[in-house]
Amino acid sequence: MRTRLARTLFTPQGIAVSIGVLAVLFATVLGPILFGDAASARDIASRQQGASLAHPFGTDELGRDLLARVIVATRVSVLLTLGATGISVAGGVLVGVIAAVLPSLARRAVNAFIDILLSFPWLLLALFFSVIWGTTATGAMLAVGFAGIPVFGRLISTLASSVAGSDFVHAARILGSGPLRTAARHVLPNILPPLLVNMAVHASVTLLSFAALSFLGLGVQAPEYDWGRLLNEGSRRIYVDPMAAIGPGIAIVLTGVVFALLGELFSERRRNAPLRAIRRRTRAETRAIPVVSDTEPVVRASDLRVSFRTEDGGIVERVHGVSLSIDPGEIVGIVGESGSGKSVTAMAIAGLLGPDSLVESDDLHFRGIDMTVEPTAAERRRLGLEQAMIFQDPLSSLNPSLSVGRQLREVSEIHGRVPRAAAIRRAVDALGLVRIPEPERRLRQLPHEFSGGMRQRAMIAMGLMGSPRLIIADEPTTALDVTVQRQVLRALRDAQRSTGAAILLISHDIALVSGFCDRVIVMRDGRVVEELAADRLDQARHPYTRGLIACVPDMATDRSTPLPVIPADTAAVAVADTPEVRA
Numbered sequence: 001m002r003t004r005l006a007r008t009l010f011t012p013q014g015i016a017v018s019i020g021v022l023a024v025l026f027a028t029v030l031g032p033i034l035f036g037d038a039a040s041a042r043d044i045a046s047r048q049q050g051a052s053l054a055h056p057f058g059t060d061e062l063g064r065d066l067l068a069r070v071i072v073a074t075r076v077s078v079l080l081t082l083g084a085t086g087i088s089v090a091g092g093v094l095v096g097v098i099a100a101v102l103p104s105l106a107r108r109a110v111n112a113f114i115d116i117l118l119s120f121p122w123l124l125l126a127l128f129f130s131v132i133w134g135t136t137a138t139g140a141m142l143a144v145g146f147a148g149i150p151v152f153g154r155l156i157s158t159l160a161s162s163v164a165g166s167d168f169v170h171a172a173r174i175l176g177s178g179p180l181r182t183a184a185r186h187v188l189p190n191i192l193p194p195l196l197v198n199m200a201v202h203a204s205v206t207l208l209s210f211a212a213l214s215f216l217g218l219g220v221q222a223p224e225y226d227w228g229r230l231l232n233e234g235s236r237r238i239y240v241d242p243m244a245a246i247g248p249g250i251a252i253v254l255t256g257v258v259f260a261l262l263g264e265l266f267s268e269r270r271r272n273a274p275l276r277a278i279r280r281r282t283r284a285e286t287r288a289i290p291v292v293s294d295t296e297p298v299v300r301a302s303d304l305r306v307s308f309r310t311e312d313g314g315i316v317e318r319v320h321g322v323s324l325s326i327d328p329g330e331i332v333g334i335v336g337e338s339g340s341g342k343s344v345t346a347m348a349i350a351g352l353l354g355p356d357s358l359v360e361s362d363d364l365h366f367r368g369i370d371m372t373v374e375p376t377a378a379e380r381r382r383l384g385l386e387q388a389m390i391f392q393d394p395l396s397s398l399n400p401s402l403s404v405g406r407q408l409r410e411v412s413e414i415h416g417r418v419p420r421a422a423a424i425r426r427a428v429d430a431l432g433l434v435r436i437p438e439p440e441r442r443l444r445q446l447p448h449e450f451s452g453g454m455r456q457r458a459m460i461a462m463g464l465m466g467s468p469r470l471i472i473a474d475e476p477t478t479a480l481d482v483t484v485q486r487q488v489l490r491a492l493r494d495a496q497r498s499t500g501a502a503i504l505l506i507s508h509d510i511a512l513v514s515g516f517c518d519r520v521i522v523m524r525d526g527r528v529v530e531e532l533a534a535d536r537l538d539q540a541r542h543p544y545t546r547g548l549i550a551c552v553p554d555m556a557t558d559r560s561t562p563l564p565v566i567p568a569d570t571a572a573v574a575v576a577d578t579p580e581v582r583a
């Protein structure tokens with residue numbers, strides 16, 4: 001089984017980068033050893049010759065072979081580039097991470113200082129520093145390195161700030177982790193991948209900067225030489241012997257491209273590779289939109305299997321042959337412990353799983369639309385209007401920078417092509433239906449101005465902006481207290497009554513599901529273990545379902561004894577009593 005790194009390297013880009021990196025490494029390590037003599041051997045008789053077979057880049061004014069000098073100069077050019085990039089990154093990490101974990105006022109001061117430095121043209125900063133450290137190779141490295149610190153400081157402070165606000169960082173602080181330990185253990189590892197990408201890309205810019213500084217006579221000084229100096233010398237006779245300037249130019253451009261491609265490769269590795277052509281691509285635009293009657297099931301899934309790619313490049317199946325169907329207007333609940341495959345099943349039904357997943361099914365249809373193939377534009381529009389999705393955390397489902405009204409309107413305007421005024425009226429009605437007071441005023445507010453329960457009801461209202469036939473609610477009340485839970489469930493039921501949509505409610509809580517739904521599907525380990533009418537839960541036959549019911553405490557539960565524990569092997573046998581249940 002190929003590792004992820006091997007898979008990345010065995011692509012055209014990976015192969016090109018590997019060859020480039022090996023060539024640069026070879027010239028850096030062995031160049032001065034193998035070509036040092038040729039690069040310094042003077043031959044006055046053949047001075048300033050043009051390109052020939054013996055001297056592909058020609059010779060300089062002392063008759064030294066320019067190709068050998070370009071190869072030997074790789075070491076100085078690459079080491080200076082890596083040194084300067086290292087200084088920029090180390091300085092940027094120091095400034096950026098410290099800025100991110102500082103108290104607000106100090107952080108703003110540091111960020112303002114970085115912004116001031118960033119407002120200077122970068123070359124000006126490099127020239128300024130090179131005056132301070134003098135016109136030597138080391139001076140140039142320090143100058144270019146220091147000039148890059150504000151760029152990395154800003155990048156790292158932005159990346160680190162988003163991580164520093166995460167719950168796990170707050171938790172680490174509460175546990176007594178100091179700012180430096182928090183930065184090193186919790187912040188830095190989480191910003192490393194984008195940092196690596198930027199480092200590689202920045203290295204190619206740094207390489208060009210050295211060439212520019214040496215070209216201006218401010219970088220490497222004789223008798224040392226790098227590509228910039230060779231370019232400078234060659235440019236004086238560019239009209240007579242162009243290869244004298246083009247030779248070092250080729251080295252600079254190719255090495256810059258290798259660094260940039262390396263950055264690209266890092267960023268490719270960060271993306272999840274698609275799990276092969278998982279959806280059959282048909283000539284979708286020509287497919288007719290199916291006409292469905294309102295008595296046909298809204299969802300039909302038969303032998304649905306969902307797999308994901310694992311870290312080591314393998315594939316693991318998480319949903320194993322789930323079959324279910326949902327009738328129009330029916331409220332179906334899926335219950336099961338964490339990781340049992342409830343959300344993945346619902347996402348597969350909605351066609352929302354990402355490219356790292358493999359969805360296979362004998363039959364997976366939403367109102368006549370085949371969900372195993374890429375939807376056409378018309379089908380996508382219909383899915384947008386007829387499916388509504390409500391997630392556990394409404395704050396991350398709503399765009400924080402757009403007013404609630406604008407987000408509600410967009411559903412009608414984009415998918416339904418409804419004029420703006422009509423969309424606003426519809427949004428007011430939708431908010432009214434989910435019992436949000438003063439809907440006209442609330443529409444103008446941003447999501448953070450809503451309470452948690454109101455945000456969830458706004459998500460339900462968003463579903464009402466189309467013509468929903470299926471509302472998928474994935475743990476919609478888990479983060480809410482009991483009173484607010486009731487408001488949200490009431491809003492869901494109102495929405496279902498006013499539109500006739502079916503609901504697929506996902507929850508851990510079998511008591512909540514049985515009180516709200518017509519039918520309950522019990523899942524464990526990616527399989528349906530039992531399916532039964534909500535009012536017949538007391539007749540559950542599967543030990544896992546009975547265990548789930550027994551785990552729900554009620555007013556008569558003896559609090560002095562532990563709740564029952566569900567045995568590990570109760571998922572072994574599925575109880576297929578569908579005909580009986582759907583009666």
Ligand SMILES: Nc1ncnc2c1ncn2[C@@H]1O[C@H](COP(=O)(O)OP(=O)(O)OP(=O)(O)O)[C@@H](O)[C@H]1O
Binds near residue numbers: 339340342344508
């Ligand atoms: N994108 C993914 N890549 C790999 N594995 C995944 C992915 N999404 C889900 N899984 C795995 O699929 C299994 C089922 O996950 P799912 O989210 O459906 O569980 P769940 O029953 O909804 O749990 P919870 O109630 O905790 O949300 C889990 O083992 C999970 O780790």
